[in-house]
Structures are given as C-alpha cells and as structure tokens.
Amino acid sequence: MSCVATFSLFPLERPDQGSFAPYVARTIEIVRESGLPHELGAMGTVLEGEFDEIMATIKRCHDDMRKGCGRVYLNLTVDSRSGGAGRMRDKVESVGELLK
Amino acid sequence: MSCVATFSLFPLERPDQGSFAPYVARTIEIVRESGLPHELGAMGTVLEGEFDEIMATIKRCHDDMRKGCGRVYLNLTVDSRSGGAGRMRDKVESVGELLK
Amino acid sequence: MSCVATFSLFPLERPDQGSFAPYVARTIEIVRESGLPHELGAMGTVLEGEFDEIMATIKRCHDDMRKGCGRVYLNLTVDSRSGGAGRMRDKVESVGELLK
Amino acid sequence: MSCVATFSLFPLERPDQGSFAPYVARTIEIVRESGLPHELGAMGTVLEGEFDEIMATIKRCHDDMRKGCGRVYLNLTVDSRSGGAGRMRDKVESVGELLK
Numbered sequence: 001m002s003c004v005a006t007f008s009l010f011p012l013e014r015p016d017q018g019s020f021a022p023y024v025a026r027t028i029e030i031v032r033e034s035g036l037p038h039e040l041g042a043m044g045t046v047l048e049g050e051f052d053e054i055m056a057t058i059k060r061c062h063d064d065m066r067k068g069c070g071r072v073y074l075n076l077t078v079d080s081r082s083g084g085a086g087r088m089r090d091k092v093e094s095v096g097e098l099l100k
Numbered sequence: 101m102s103c104v105a106t107f108s109l110f111p112l113e114r115p116d117q118g119s120f121a122p123y124v125a126r127t128i129e130i131v132r133e134s135g136l137p138h139e140l141g142a143m144g145t146v147l148e149g150e151f152d153e154i155m156a157t158i159k160r161c162h163d164d165m166r167k168g169c170g171r172v173y174l175n176l177t178v179d180s181r182s183g184g185a186g187r188m189r190d191k192v193e194s195v196g197e198l199l200k
Numbered sequence: 201m202s203c204v205a206t207f208s209l210f211p212l213e214r215p216d217q218g219s220f221a222p223y224v225a226r227t228i229e230i231v232r233e234s235g236l237p238h239e240l241g242a243m244g245t246v247l248e249g250e251f252d253e254i255m256a257t258i259k260r261c262h263d264d265m266r267k268g269c270g271r272v273y274l275n276l277t278v279d280s281r282s283g284g285a286g287r288m289r290d291k292v293e294s295v296g297e298l299l300k
Numbered sequence: 301m302s303c304v305a306t307f308s309l310f311p312l313e314r315p316d317q318g319s320f321a322p323y324v325a326r327t328i329e330i331v332r333e334s335g336l337p338h339e340l341g342a343m344g345t346v347l348e349g350e351f352d353e354i355m356a357t358i359k360r361c362h363d364d365m366r367k368g369c370g371r372v373y374l375n376l377t378v379d380s381r382s383g384g385a386g387r388m389r390d391k392v393e394s395v396g397e398l399l400k
Contacts, residue, residue: 002260006306006343008377010212013181017213021391025398038308039341042308043377043389046342049147051162055155062151062180071181075275077308077375080162081113081321091321098325106206106243108277112310113317120312121291125298139241142291143206143277146242175277175375177208185280191221191242198225251362255355262351262380270320271381280362281313281371 004088005054007076008044009061011069023069027061034060037088043077048088051080104188105154107176108144109161111169123169127161134160137188144175148188151180204288206256207276208244209261211269219256223269227261234260237288244275248288304387305354307376308344309361311369323369330336334360337388344375348388351380 010020013020024040031038031047034057038047047054058076065072081087109127110120124140131138131147134157138147147154158176165172181187209227210220224240231238231247234257238247247254249250265272281287309327310320324340331338331347334357338347347354358376365372381387 004342006341007304012210013217019394020141020212021394021398024395028395028399040392040395041306041339041341042304042346042388043379044343048342049164055159059151059155062178066151066180069177069194074176074178074180075377076174076176077180078162078174079112079171079200079343080166081172088342092340094319095324095328095340096323098321099328104242106241108289110312112320117313118252119294121298124295128295128299138297140292141206141239141241142204142246142248142288143279144243144246145248148242177275188242192240194219195224195228198221199228218307251359251366255359259351259355262378266380270346271379274378274380276374276376276378278362278374278376279312279371280366280374298364 003051003054003078003080004046004048004081004091005076005078006044007058007074008047009058009065009072009074011065011071014072015068023065026064026092030061030064031057039088046088048085051078054078101185103151103154103178103180104105104146104148104191105176105178106144107158107174109158109172109174111165111171113170115168123165126164128174130161130164131157139188146188148185152189154178156193202246202277202283203251203254203280204248204291205276205278206244207258207274208248209258209265209274211265211271212273213270214242215268223265226264230261230264231257239288246288248285251285254278302383303351303354303376303378303380304346304348304391305376306344306346307358307374309358309365309372309374311365311371312373313370315368323365325386326354326364330361331357339388346388348385356380
C-alpha cells in the first residue's frame with residue numbers, strides 16, 4: 001500500500017437542507033466496506049491503499065451520492081509513493097517524534 | 101458529459117531538480133490522447149467528461165509520472181452533475197454575462 | 201509578485217437555490233477591484249500577486265459572501281516562490297513551448 | 301469561533317532532499333503558538349477559529365517556510381459558518397453518532 005489520500009465529498013444540490021452529516025456517514029460506510037485503513041476527520045476522510053483501490057472506493061462513494069443528489073463536489077488529494085503499508089500512521093508519528 | 105474537474109499533478113521526489121514544465125507537458129499529452137475537452141491553466145488542468153472518463157485519464161497521468169518519480173502529489177476537484185456537454189465553457193460564460 | 205494562486209469560493213447555505221453564477225460574479229468583481237492579474241476559469245479563479253495581497257483579496261471575497269450566506273466553502277491553492285511578475289502567464293507558456 | 305480549516309504546506313524547492321517531517325513539525329509549532337485548537341493528520345492540519353485568526357496563522361507558517369525554501373505549496377480548505385466553538389470536534393461526532 002503506497003498512497004495516502006484525503007477526500008471530501010458533499011452535495012451542492014440535494015433534496016433536503018439539513019446537516020451534511022448523513023451524507024458523510026453514508027460515505028464512511030462505503031469506505032468501511034472497502035476494508036482500507038481510514039480515518040474520519042473534521043474536513044475530510046483520510047484513507048490508505050493502492051492508487052486503484054482508493055480511486056475505486058471514491059468512485060463508489062461518488063456514484064452513491066449522485067443517486068440522491070443532483071450535484072456533488074469532490075475534493076481529493078493523494079500523496080503517492082512506493083513503500084509498505086502504515087504510512088497514514090507513520091506520517092503523523094514522524095512529525096510527532098520531532099515535536100516531543 | 102456531466103463532470104467538470106481540475107487537477108494538478110506534480111512530483112515530490114524526482115531524478116532532476118529543474119522546472120515542473122516537462123512533467124506538466126507530459127500530463128497534457130496524456131489528457132490530449134483521452135480526447136476529452138480540456139484547458140491548461142497556471143494552477144491546474146481543467147477537463148470535462150463522464151466521471152469514469154476523467155478518473156481513467158487522471159489514472160493514466162498518475163501512473164506515467166510515478167514510473168519516473170518516487171513520489172507524486174495529486175490535487176483533484178470535481179463538480180459532478182447531470183447535464184449535457186459544454187459545462188466547462190458554460191460555467192465561465194454564465195459568470196461573464198453577469199459581469200458585462 | 202511571486203505567488204500564483206487559484207481559489208474557489210461558494211455558498212453551502214444560502215437564501216436562494218439557483219445557479220452559483222451570481223456569487224462567482226460578485227467574487228470576480230472584488231478580485232477586479234484588487235487590481236491583481238486574474239483569470240476566471242470553470243473550476244476557480246487564478247490570481248497573481250504577493251502572498252499578502254492574495255490573502256487580503258480572498259478575505260474580502262469571503263467576508264462579502266458570508267454577509268449573505270450562512271455557510272461558505274473556500275478551496276485555495278498557492279504556489280509561492282521568489283521572482284518577478286508574469287508567472288501566471290509564464291507557467292502556461294513554458295508548458296505550451298514543450299507541446300509544440 | 302466559526303471556521304474549521306485544513307491546510308497542507310510543503311516545500312517544492314528546498315536546500316535538503318530528506319523527509320518533509322521537519323517542515324511539518326515547524327508548521328505545527330507555529331500553529332501551537334497561535335493557541336487555536338488544531339489536529340495534525342496524515343494529509344494536513346485541521347484548525348478552528350475565526351477566519352482572520354486562521355489566515356494569520358497560515359501566513360506565519362508560510363512566511364517561515366519561505367525563509368528557508370525557494371518555493372512553497374499551500375493547499376487550504378475552509379468551512380466557514382456562524383456558530384460557537386467546538387465544530388472541529390462536533391463535525392466528527394455528528395457523523396459518528398449516525399454510524400453507531
């Protein structure tokens with residue numbers, strides 16, 4: 001697993017006008033089903049995996065949200081490199097070490 | 101064609117230390133081969149198409165850049181909605197009308 | 201002038217439910233008043249200037265939109281480096297040269 | 301405090317070629333000095349505060365990194381709305397409630 005990504009996906013047109021939380025919860029359910037390591041944050045969801053796994057997961061989230069919403073916005077950032085799994089945690093820990 | 105996207109893709113680790121221009125040029129070549137409407141800008145490349153077409157094109161750009169570079173950064177934003185082709189142009193024109 | 205930036209600013213909660221175009225047009229008006237070189241695109245507005253000039257301009261756009269909208273989303277990317285003015289154009293041209 | 305933001309700031313040109321971790325650690329130090337609630341993540345740092353407080357903090361991070369690096373890249377997203385403090389935590393918890 002070599003990519004760490006963060007994405008934010010939300011409706012710009014939708015049948016309701018309430019909180020985004022149910023939409024984010026549905027997205028997290030789909031990410032959970034992918035089996036990829038992930039973490040929900042206040043501004044996006046971080047996940048780790050092969051580039052293709054990440055893109056396939058985000059596609060599922062997108063397609064699912066578009067079923068119910070006329071317009072959807074996706075913001076995605078990927079840090080892609082060679083290397084084993086665990087970068088999602090390692091990236092934070094390597095900075096934490098320096099801050100001690 | 102229902103999605104308009106913008107993306108920026110550049111190396112964070114690479115064999116040279118010069119300008120990013122050759123990397124961007126190679127990306128644009130791949131986008132051209134996709135046949136999707138696109139436009140090169142100072143901070144990213146805008147393209148229009150179905151969600152899957154856009155994602156497949158960006159994957160090709162990513163995979164190509166990763167062949168030569170140890171680490172690559174992708175920043176992607178997608179505005180996804182129903183509707184016919186031409187939104188890439190229409191979005192700008194509809195604002196331009198209001199500014200006349 | 202050493203920074204080239206692109207930003208997208210739009211309401212997530214607003215009194216109307218129509219097109220985003222009037223909101224973008226108002227943003228462009230504020231950017232025009234700044235006197236900074238800029239270009240409206242399908243997915244954001246590119247502008248060039250000192251870091252502080254760009255941030256001050258975006259603050260004015262943000263504050264203006266927040267007056268009428270309960271919730272606003274800002275997506276900003278800045279490429280900051282030393283150098284003279286004209287990078288907004290030069291960045292595109294240097295890639296264009298390679299594509300001829 | 302009404303804004304929740306996430307930002308990623310890293311050098312594109314720099315005197316060394318090692319890990320980004322020391323650069324991120326320095327950024328976190330500056331964010332800590334701001335006194336704003338914040339959280340370091342694998343793909344960016346989330347912080348909460350008034351729009352002006354967030355922008356002033358990011359400016360300090362940017363200016364500090366530019367002292368040592370010829371070129372710097374900033375990616376910033378802000379979710380700006382009225383309301384009291386604690387949204388950084390509330391946003392995550394409101395989704396977590398739905399996932400139980």
